[in-house]
Amino acid sequence: MKTPTPTLEEYRQLYEAALAFKEEAPWEWMTEDQVFGVRDPETGEIGYASIMGMLGEHLALALYLGSAALEGFWRVARGLEQCRDQLAPREVAGAAEEDEVEGHGADTGVRRQRPVM
Numbered sequence: 001m002k003t004p005t006p007t008l009e010e011y012r013q014l015y016e017a018a019l020a021f022k023e024e025a026p027w028e029w030m031t032e033d034q035v036f037g038v039r040d041p042e043t044g045e046i047g048y049a050s051i052m053g054m055l056g057e058h059l060a061l062a063l064y065l066g067s068a069a070l071e072g073f074w075r076v077a078r079g080l081e082q083c084r085d086q087l088a089p090r091e092v093a094g095a096a097e098e099d100e101v102e103g104h105g106a107d108t109g110v111r112r113q114r115p116v117m
Contacts, residue, residue: 021061022059026051027051027052027053027054027059028054030051030054031051031054032050032051032052032054032062032077033050033077034050034051035048035049035050035064035070035073036048036049037049038063045065045066046065046066046067047063047064047065047066048063048064048065048069048070048073049061049062049063049064050062050064050073
């Protein structure tokens, strides 16, 4: 099954939501293990959300689709407690993706502050 390509309007709405999320700053009052579910009204699928950033290392909203993905999140979270020093940060979006964002008028300034989908 091929995933449909979002329209420019859908991208615009997504980036507006990302910027509103940044303004709300939920990482200031939520920890990443305070997971909550959101049901897709069209499919009924539940996505489990985790807010990251309380430690100031990175700011993120992760969405885990379905109960199997949520269980994977909890397995990783338990493993991180045991091997946190072995992890290294990675580049999530490359220059091409960031140029694409700029091309759609989502000027968020500093590279670290650009939404990555």
